[in-house]
Amino acid sequence: MAPEYEVVIDRRPLWVILLGRGQQTAIVIAGALLYWVIVSLRLPGDLTPQGQKALGAFALCVFYWVLNALPLMVTSLLAIIMLPLTGVMQSSQAYALFGNEAVFFILGAFILAACLMKSGLSTRIALSILHRFGHTPRRLLLSIFLLNVVMAFFMSEHAVAAMNFPIVVEIVSVLGLPRQRSNYARALFLAMAWGSSIGGIATLLGGARAPLALGILREATGASYSFLEWTLLALPLVLVLLVGGYQIILRFFPIEIDTVQAADSALNERWMKLGRASFQEWAVGLVMVATFVAWLIGGEEFGLANIAIAAVVLLFVLRVVTWRDIERYVNWGVLLMYGGAIALGAAINKSGAAAWLAHMTISQWASSGVLVVLLTSLVSILLTEAMSHSAVVALLMPVSIGVAREFGLDPRVMAPVVALPAGLAFTLPIGTPANAIAFSSGYLRIRDLLVPGALLELLAWVAFNLLASWYWPLLGVHIRPH
């Protein structure tokens, strides 16, 4: 009997195949070379040797973050060891930055979100809204969009998308909508993904970008924003994107079905199965509301992180969750990622590297504070489509503080200028986990995200800059020297 041969014909160009095989190693080596080049060059201007090394470490980490050479948190660990080893910062200083208040606020917010999910309260809220309001195709679509937006005010946008995904899949499934051909199915998945991204910028809870930006800002300048101030800054943009996003979805994907009765029945059945709210749900709900109010009215006095951690402790006192539950819902890499990013930001700011970099880059192209804001927000919104939101903030925030000083702007203004656009990725599946989840359902094609997403992105950038120019000054945040 003749032997069976298995032949796979790989028709890609040879250089692509070779690059694909050794890609990760090549990126790691290229990053090391980049560091070596930066610290060896005679750079123009008055950059100190310490600043040059900080700049090298910054470039190396950004390079790895952008190209995913290593997991995000491992690159952050690399930053932490590079700072003391290259003499930029003492070990005690570098490691102390892992204990930054912003890091613990993020941790507290993630644990609270985990409690919301674990107790089942988040699912109850979602089902209660959808079964009450989603009786027609248009109202169901709007309910899903609004639900995701509003839930992302209180918990991580990624968690919101992941949590509501099974509900949207069930709706699409019971309606029998065909894959990649149904406008309504595409509209529902886009409403889920975009809704969670839009809602995620409204408060400091929607994602870790804003707390990270505030952590870097506080380390560099001592200034920050209260929970209420940040929400007031972001809310009008959320409203514009809510209206714009919904209209774009309806225009690009006109609803082709007349009834959602099957989905209505399925949602109703799921809602009935939930039964009465448990003690855990009540406890988590009340603690969450109390925490939110405390952040709004006492955030400055008591500290955002203290309130978050106190709420977490209270939930354990009430025996609502166990530590094992939390471990299953929270990825502890979050501490390493944000601690490392804040340490790196502090190092390049304190060593003078941020000011030097700002002088050499954005300051060369921008001639006024307004132009700085336009450019920075544009770079932020474009980068966030291809890389992690947090990496965008870690990259841009330290440099932006330097740029603000160069143009006589209040450095405080740069936190929302960097962090708000960094949360607005609507175009690519790789832009944010919410897009990736929606895309992996199989109902969306890349072009369903690409064109409408680009339009929403443009709207977001224009609206953001108009609000920064005309609305922010009413809150005492000026993008012109004041």
Next chain:
Amino acid sequence: MHNVLLLIPAAREPQRASAAAIELARQRGGKLVALVVVDPNVPSYAASTLTDVGFMGEEVGEQVTETIVREYHTRSAALLHTLAERAKKEGVVVTPILEEGDIGEICRRVIRTHQIGIAVLVAEKRSWFTRFLSRSAAVQLPALSGCEVRVMEED
């Protein structure tokens, strides 16, 4: 070796290839083996993004993966059922198979156990952007031996 294999990509509904496979089986007087393989790598991409970029715990990623896999299974089962009904009208017997795992390995096993003479593969329609982002279609084509392979464009 009169039997025909139709390999359907998960989450797709190839009408033209289905009709061609039914016709081939009828002409050859064999049965049609309709195979849908759910590739676990597809849902795990969404889960790993949640963990690596979104810093969600493994429970969240697992829930998303489970939902996607369940959905793929439900849709594929419905598709196989429709195909079997359609083939029955043409007098062709269909053996529907729905599995999860490595596509090449499953295909080779099915070819061996069901004595397949011709395998009809569906080349997924992909935009230039998808082709740019993902690997070449040739790499994704499973290595099949011992039977004739016909590749049909997705309609």
